[in-house]
Amino acid sequence: MEMKLTRDNIKAFILNLFVAGSDSSALAIEWGLAELINHPRVMKKAIEEIDRVIGKTRILEESDIPQLPYLQAIVKETLRLHPAAPIIPRTSTEDCTVGGYHIPSKTTVFVNVWALGRDPEYWDDPLEFRPERFDGSQVDVRGQHFQLLPFGSGRRMCPGMSLGMQLAQVTLGSMIQCFEWKAGEDGNLGRVDMEEGPGITLPRANPLVCVPVARLHSVIPSSI
Numbered sequence: 292m293e294m295k296l297t298r299d300n301i302k303a304f305i306l307n308l309f310v311a312g313s314d315s316s317a318l319a320i321e322w323g324l325a326e327l328i329n330h331p332r333v334m335k336k337a338i339e340e341i342d343r344v345i346g347k348t349r350i351l352e353e354s355d356i357p358q359l360p361y362l363q364a365i366v367k368e369t370l371r372l373h374p375a376a377p378i379i380p381r382t383s384t385e386d387c388t389v390g391g392y393h394i395p396s397k398t399t400v401f402v403n404v405w406a407l408g409r410d411p412e413y414w415d416d417p418l419e420f421r422p423e424r425f426d427g428s429q430v431d432v433r434g435q436h437f438q439l440l441p442f443g444s445g446r447r448m449c450p451g452m453s454l455g456m457q458l459a460q461v462t463l464g465s466m467i468q469c470f471e472w473k474a475g476e477d478g479n480l481g482r483v484d485m486e487e488g489p490g491i492t493l494p495r496a497n498p499l500v501c502v503p504v505a506r507l508h509s510v511i512p513s514s515i
């Protein structure tokens with residue numbers, strides 16, 4: 292079937308990519324940094340990995356990510372606890388039974404991705420931020436392991452998954468490689484609050500306020 296795209300179709304499509312891709316990626320990075328600030332042990336281990344693999348004379352790049360498994364695990368763990376889209380809708384195309392419930396055709400059902408990521412049946416100490424849980428684990432975010440669905444699953448799953456993961460890993464990784472992050476306006480708070488705000492996406496209730504202190508002086512100009 293031939294389908295002609297109009298100018299409006301193309302504009303709507305590009306707008307869709309910006310709307311779907313910006314907030315979600317930004318939220319993953321913001322929640323990830325907040326978790327790292329509150330977990331100095333994890334932050335230290337992540338920085339050690341980056342310093343060991345990349346050194347201190349250049350900034351982390353996309354091609355370094357395969358050599359940074361702990362950073363990858365940090366982003367997965369962040370998306371487990373803070374999925375940018377906490378609830379995803381589906382409409383049943385035919386009558387079916389799910390978990391003993393009869394679902395008539397054309398019913399909208401909501402998949403609670405947030406609750407799946409915190410389900411004690413699938414996760415040990417589910418509320419703990421512990422990236423090590425992914426060491427040697429096959430569980431990934433690609434929509435095949437239903438306890439971890441930050442990008443959804445099936446035909447309508449996120450088409451920007453690879454870009455979103457790369458963005459979150461490279462941005463978070465270079466942020467902690469280049470700067471030490473101190474909580475609070477004056478950098479004198481021990482931790483940041485983790486309260487969630489309302490929304491279709493999962494924002495923080497309060498903005499993440501922290502102070503960056505340069506740590507890679509050989510690559511960052513001293514004026515920053």
Ligand code: HEM
Pocket residue numbers: 307308309311312313315316319374375376379380440441442443444445446447448449450451452454455456459
């Ligand atoms: C960490 C970053 C991201 C997260 C957590 C995320 C998450 C999601 C989720 C949960 C869905 C719904 C999937 C479903 O219903 O099964 C979705 C849909 C979508 N995402 Fe992402 N996303 C991210 C980044 C991106 C990026 C970077 C782009 C594009 C540049 C993008 C474009 C889209 C589009 C166009 C849809 C709608 C797909 C459809 O309805 O067929 N996303 N995303």
